[in-house]
Amino acid sequence: MRWLVLIATSVLCLAIKIFxxxxxxxxxxxxxxxxxxxxxxIALLSALVVAEGVVQKTHVVLDHRLAGLAFAVVxxxxxxxxxxxxxxxxxxxxxxYHLH
Amino acid sequence: xxxxxxxxxxxxxSVSLTVGAYGVAFGAASVAAGFSVxxxxxxxxxxxxxxxxxxxxxxxxxGGPAASAIATAAMLGTRNALYGIQMAPLLRVRGLKRVASAxxxxxxxxxxxxxxxxxxxxAVRVGFWVTGAGVFVFWxxxxxxxxxxxxxxxxxxxxxxxxxxPAVFLGLVWPRLENTFLxxxxxxxxxxxxxxxxxxxxxLPIIATALVAVVLGWRTR
Numbered sequence: 466m467r468w469l470v471l472i473a474t475s476v477l478c479l480a481i482k483i484f485x486x487x488x489x490x491x492x493x494x495x496x497x498x499x500x501x502x503x504x505x506x507i508a509l510l511s512a513l514v515v516a517e518g519v520v521q522k523t524h525v526v527l528d529h530r531l532a533g534l535a536f537a538v539v540x541x542x543x544x545x546x547x548x549x550x551x552x553x554x555x556x557x558x559x560x561x562y563h564l565h
Numbered sequence: 566x567x568x569x570x571x572x573x574x575x576x577x578x579s580v581s582l583t584v585g586a587y588g589v590a591f592g593a594a595s596v597a598a599g600f601s602v603x604x605x606x607x608x609x610x611x612x613x614x615x616x617x618x619x620x621x622x623x624x625x626x627x628g629g630p631a632a633s634a635i636a637t638a639a640m641l642g643t644r645n646a647l648y649g650i651q652m653a654p655l656l657r658v659r660g661l662k663r664v665a666s667a668x669x670x671x672x673x674x675x676x677x678x679x680x681x682x683x684x685x686x687x688a689v690r691v692g693f694w695v696t697g698a699g700v701f702v703f704w705x706x707x708x709x710x711x712x713x714x715x716x717x718x719x720x721x722x723x724x725x726x727x728x729x730x731p732a733v734f735l736g737l738v739w740p741r742l743e744n745t746f747l748x749x750x751x752x753x754x755x756x757x758x759x760x761x762x763x764x765x766x767x768x769l770p771i772i773a774t775a776l777v778a779v780v781l782g783w784r785t786r
Contacts, residue, residue, distance in 0.1 A: 466582030466625075466631050467599060467600050467601075467604060468604070469635075469692040470621055470622075470625055470631050470634045470771060471600070471604050471607060471608055471612075471621075471629050472621075473631070473635045474608070474612050474613035474617065474618075474621045474634070474638040474639070474650065475607070475612045476593060476758060477635065477638070477639040477642065478612045478613075478614055478617050478638065478639065478642040478645070479611065479612075479656075479667070481616075481642045481643055481645055481646045482641065482642070482645045482646065482649055482667040482670050483647070483649075483655070483664060483667040484646050485645060485646030485647060485648060485650050485652075485667065485670065486649040486650075486652070486653045486663055486666065486667040486670070487653075488646070488649075488650065488665075490650055490654075495781070499647070500782040501727050501778055501779055501782035501783070502635075502643055502644065502647060502782075503644075503782070504642075504750050504777075504778035504781060505640055505641070505778045506616065506641055506644055506737075506741065506746075506749060507644065507738055507741055507742070507747060507750050507751050507754065507778070508740070508751075508754040508774045508777045508778040509620065509637060509640060509641055509754075509757045509771060509774060509778075510594050510616065510641075510734050510737050510738035510741075510758075510774075510776055511734075511738055511750075511751045511754035511774070511776060512742065512754050512755070512757070512758040512770060512771045512773075512774035513620055513623055513637075513698070513731070513759040513771055514587070514707070514731045514734045514735050514738065514755065515731075515755050515759055515770075516623065516627055516729070516758065516768075516770060516771050517623050517627065517727075517730045517731035517734060517736075518626075518650050518731030519759070520627065520762050520767075520770075521627075521652065522584050522627070522628050522719070522758075522767050523762060523763055523766065523767050524762070524763065525759055525762055525763070525766070525777020528724055529722070529727075529728065529750065530727055530728040530731065532728070533725060533728025533729070533731070533732060534673070534728060534731055534732060534735065536732075536734065537731075537732040538735070541736065541739045542759075544745040547583075547736050548586070548587075549728050550669070550732055550735075551587075551590060551732045551736060551737045553731055554728045554729055554731075555726060555728055555729040555730035555732070556725055557722065557725070558722075558725040558727065558728030558729075559722075559723060559725035559728075562723060562725070563723065
């Protein structure tokens with residue numbers, strides 16, 4: 466299953482990139498398509514924050530990861546650089562995990 | 566002419582190193598999701614677009630089906646096609662070089678290249694190729710280091726990796742939320758994902774959230 470995910474993801478992602486370099490420009494000039502396409506990363510990345518941060522299997526579970534995410538929010542609000550956000554979230558979460 | 570590409574190269578290399586270093590997080594998260602070190606490295610070599618890679622392994626880690634992992638990763642990759650449409654007329658390359666330029670078309674290479682437009686066409690090309698190749702080298706190198714490191718460290722929760730992955734996604738979406746409407750899209754997506762989570766098989770809520778983008782993007786605002 467993991468090989469399938471690896472190969473199919475790689476083939477599709479490369480095909481999408483190549484498509485962009487060969488397609489006539491007018492094909493993707495549709496305003497609605499561009500608007501939706503610009504929103505898709507925001508929707509999916511937001512859903513991934515939820516799925517990885519507060520979900521286990523099919524349940525919403527609030528655990529040590531939420532402490533890490535809370536740190537990330539504060540760090541991003543304070544305009545901290547990306548490594549600080551990620552490493553700080555990991556450290557916070559690990560601390561809470563071990564305190565339990 | 567001489568000082569012009571030097572600034573461009575400096576910009577490109579600093580972006581390459583900073584961004585490439587996140588490869589550590591990918592390599593580690595990928596191994597924690599059950600992928601081997603080899604598979605993790607192949608991901609970075611051939612998929613080579615960070616958000617899609619994190620999404621694919623993230624869906625697998627949360628117990629989702631392969632189709633959901635692949636579809637989520639591919640949808641996150643569609644923006645690279647839009648970058649390609651912008652970059653192709655600026656790069657004007659053919660054959661294998663064109664395929665290589667397509668593979669290197671990601672957020673960072675396009676971003677640096679387009680920021681060089683005021684410095685002229687040569688700076689745009691230098692910016693694109695140096696950033697694309699630079700990120701490629703560092704991203705793959707750091708993926709290997711992260712994967713080997715995770716193998717040595719063991720239980721991901723005890724050193725916080727299970728929280729680092731959602732923090733990566735949050736850090737990726739954050740700079741995109743430039744106005745109130747985009748913040749509404751992000752919050753609506755999160756609420757939607759939470760609400761549908763108990764009703765769908767694991768991994769599916771992520772791809773289902775694309776609906777939020779379609780509905781909110783449908784009307785002119």
